[in-house]
Amino acid sequence: MSGKRTPETSVKTALVWLRRDLRLGDNPALQAAIDTGGPVFAVYVLDEKRQFSPGGAQKWFLHHALQSLDENLKPLGVLLILRRGDAGKIIPALAAEFGARSVFWNRRYAEDEITTDKKVKAALKDAGIEPVSFNGALLAEPWEIKTKSGGPYRVYTPFWKALRERGPTRRECPAPSKKLKTPPPRVPSDKLGDWGLVPIKPDWASAFGEDWTPSEKDALDRLDDFLHGAINTYGRNRNRPDKHGTSRLSAFLALGLISPLTIWNRTCAAMDKSDVSGSEAWKFLSEVAWREFSYHLLYHNPKIPTEPFREQFKSFNWRSDKKALDAWRRGMTGVPFVDAGMRELWTTGWMHNRVRMLAASFLVKNLLIHWREGERWFWETLVDADPANNVASWQWVAGSGADAAPYFRIFNPVRQGEQFDPKGDYVRRWVPEIASLPDKHLHDPSSAPQKILEEAGVTLGKTYPKSIIDLGETRKRALARYDAMRNE
DNA sequence: TTTTGAGTTGTTCGA
DNA sequence: GTCGAACAACTCAAA
Numbered sequence: 209m210s211g212k213r214t215p216e217t218s219v220k221t222a223l224v225w226l227r228r229d230l231r232l233g234d235n236p237a238l239q240a241a242i243d244t245g246g247p248v249f250a251v252y253v254l255d256e257k258r259q260f261s262p263g264g265a266q267k268w269f270l271h272h273a274l275q276s277l278d279e280n281l282k283p284l285g286v287l288l289i290l291r292r293g294d295a296g297k298i299i300p301a302l303a304a305e306f307g308a309r310s311v312f313w314n315r316r317y318a319e320d321e322i323t324t325d326k327k328v329k330a331a332l333k334d335a336g337i338e339p340v341s342f343n344g345a346l347l348a349e350p351w352e353i354k355t356k357s358g359g360p361y362r363v364y365t366p367f368w369k370a371l372r373e374r375g376p377t378r379r380e381c382p383a384p385s386k387k388l389k390t391p392p393p394r395v396p397s398d399k400l401g402d403w404g405l406v407p408i409k410p411d412w413a414s415a416f417g418e419d420w421t422p423s424e425k426d427a428l429d430r431l432d433d434f435l436h437g438a439i440n441t442y443g444r445n446r447n448r449p450d451k452h453g454t455s456r457l458s459a460f461l462a463l464g465l466i467s468p469l470t471i472w473n474r475t476c477a478a479m480d481k482s483d484v485s486g487s488e489a490w491k492f493l494s495e496v497a498w499r500e501f502s503y504h505l506l507y508h509n510p511k512i513p514t515e516p517f518r519e520q521f522k523s524f525n526w527r528s529d530k531k532a533l534d535a536w537r538r539g540m541t542g543v544p545f546v547d548a549g550m551r552e553l554w555t556t557g558w559m560h561n562r563v564r565m566l567a568a569s570f571l572v573k574n575l576l577i578h579w580r581e582g583e584r585w586f587w588e589t590l591v592d593a594d595p596a597n598n599v600a601s602w603q604w605v606a607g608s609g610a611d612a613a614p615y616f617r618i619f620n621p622v623r624q625g626e627q628f629d630p631k632g633d634y635v636r637r638w639v640p641e642i643a644s645l646p647d648k649h650l651h652d653p654s655s656a657p658q659k660i661l662e663e664a665g666v667t668l669g670k671t672y673p674k675s676i677i678d679l680g681e682t683r684k685r686a687l688a689r690y691d692a693m694r695n696e
Numbered sequence: 697t698t699t700t701g702a703g704t705t706g707t708t709c710g711a
Numbered sequence: 712g713t714c715g716a717a718c719a720a721c722t723c724a725a726a
Contacts, residue, residue, distance in 0.1 A: 355724060363703065363723055447705075498704085565705065616718050617706040683707085700726080
């Protein structure tokens, strides 16, 4: 080593460890690091061995988000350092190398993440470096919302009522704008391009760029657009995959390019100016609150990423069926609404929420395949994969989750299609091989007379798969298996 | 302690 | 086509 990288001892160097909070605005850890007045290093560590390390699709998003973050940090004089490996070792080592007085981060809530953070905390303390953590990810942290008897909520509606009454438990902090007085010295960083986050061959993310511009600015623009448009029809159109009825902010929330508090505050401001219908806006915020509820569940029930929330589901008799699982993943089940969703997911890294529910229901109820298989696939293919949301939502659909729907509520993808994609625009877009079928038969090609199939150029089993299961029979089978579990 | 009302997102069947 | 009931019981949260 040629000399010390350590800055003057009179200057307090700060390190901010960024994770799923890749933004400047409303970032308490970054703000605190900058407020120290000394040089600031920002570090992102990629550790693919960890449970909630971004999956394939999210890596694409991450690549662009880091690029954009770096561009935003530069004018402030904050250096973004990229490292790969065990954060438990890398962060304390870097802090020591920089002669940092403090390390700042925003808290995480999954058991595996908490374990890593505790390890880092202990190592820093041993080295005489101060670890400082903040709430940067939630409106209220899991220990801040309690039932009257002091425990965590296990049902959404009373949780939402309590959260709404309490409101966010911290203030939004503005994006830093002043250039730092003492920029930190240059430090080696991994090259983002070397991480291989963006697929090359095959380039399955080729179409992602049409839907996503992963930057903080794009997140704020999306929110702004939403608050000037779709929010006023949110209640009606949020369930319509054939329309642009949602905010499409999930991917930005998942990697923290925007905070839920910023969403909350700007939505409330739009309501106050009475530009926006209150009932529609509250409906939107209640969806943001579902994310909060999932985080609270995950924190208070650390085993739910792998174990059923409801104990009795431990004995549920899942099927294993590689062929069916594969057909589901590829969007080749022969059930148009399910296939449309699974193809949208593969092509764009995102799937409309209504379709997520019925595609998930199809896997766990009609096919009786374990929700963890679905959870794994979604983790790999969603740009918005979120440790809490993904797990809690899959368990909800499977019936093993908190506040689960009664088991007898089994989605029928044909009925759902008729209801939420009535003109078939969504299915025709993603399943073009049956696009010429008339509306009446589009969601259930097997119902079409041979003549109509021929006219539409559809040969079931050839140009488009025959449905791999009978919806009615598999529904009965699922109910029977649920009964068997209950009677054990 | 006991009681009471309620619980994101559905489907089918029969009148 | 439309409507209400049945589908199961159980657990949660608050009074």
